[in-house]
Amino acid sequence: xxxxxxxxxxxxxxxxxxxxxxxxxxxxxxxxxxxxxxxxxxxxxxxxxxxxxxxxxxxxxxxxxxxxxxxxxxxxxxxxxxxxxxxxxxxxxxxxxxxxxxxxxxxxxxxxxxxxxxxxxxxxxxxxxxxxxxxxxxxxxxxxxxxxxxxxxxxxxxxxxxxxxxxxxxxxxxxxxxxxxxxxxxxxxxxxxxxxxxxxxxxxxxxxxxxxxxxxxxxxxxxxxxxxxxxxxxxxx
Numbered sequence: 001x002x003x004x005x006x007x008x009x010x011x012x013x014x015x016x017x018x019x020x021x022x023x024x025x026x027x028x029x030x031x032x033x034x035x036x037x038x039x040x041x042x043x044x045x046x047x048x049x050x051x052x053x054x055x056x057x058x059x060x061x062x063x064x065x066x067x068x069x070x071x072x073x074x075x076x077x078x079x080x081x082x083x084x085x086x087x088x089x090x091x092x093x094x095x096x097x098x099x100x101x102x103x104x105x106x107x108x109x110x111x112x113x114x115x116x117x118x119x120x121x122x123x124x125x126x127x128x129x130x131x132x133x134x135x136x137x138x139x140x141x142x143x144x145x146x147x148x149x150x151x152x153x154x155x156x157x158x159x160x161x162x163x164x165x166x167x168x169x170x171x172x173x174x175x176x177x178x179x180x181x182x183x184x185x186x187x188x189x190x191x192x193x194x195x196x197x198x199x200x201x202x203x204x205x206x207x208x209x210x211x212x213x214x215x216x217x218x219x220x221x222x223x224x225x226x227x228x229x230x231x232x233x234x235x236x237x
Contacts, residue, residue, distance in 0.1 A: 025200035037188030109167035143212030
């Protein structure tokens with residue numbers, strides 16, 4: 001009995017720790033979504049922008065906005081500033097035609113990557129709900145459900161990051177107003193947080209699957225688990 005109790009306590013500690021780690025992963029994703037360091041663009045030489053009347057020396061962007069470091073040499077002394085602009089996810093056709101930095105494809109990329117990021121946050125809420133419930137209920141199916149929700153969350157974050165990579169490559173090939181010739185890019189800490197979130201949730205899904213195996217009779221680590229995992233026969237009275 002003592003051995004079974006020890007195994008049950010060990011399992012609970014592992015699952016509680018896993019829930020704590022996934023909560024940390026959710027925090028990382030919130031920081032990732034709310035910051036603009038998904039991709040950083042470095043320019044060999046400053047590029048003049050007609051819209052701002054200044055020269056851009058570097059830029060960074062996230063899921064919701066783009067920020068540029070630029071200087072204006074029309075004044076003395078030269079003015080250096082950071083200019084940030086929110087993305088428009090549903091611009092009119094007229095605005096698309098006027099803006100050289102966007103087209104239908106890049107707008108679809110933005111919508112997709114942001115939508116999957118928001119879906120991931122919703123799945124995180126659901127996965128934590130099922131995970132906490134699985135800590136209270138010994139039946140194996142709840143742990144498996146929590147595991148599936150964790151893996152679905154990881155999948156949503158992964159797709160969001162993959163679509164973002166594709167959007168950067170598309171800008172490099174077709175949108176010179178956004179990605180000038182001679183520029184180079186690298187992914188920042190916001191993107192790294194998203195990648196780390198994927199790893200955390202995949203690991204959490206594996207842990208819940210391991211402890212979600214069906215244990216009946218003497219294989220169960222507690223008497224309550226043995227009772228809960230017995231098949232339920234539904235018959236007619």
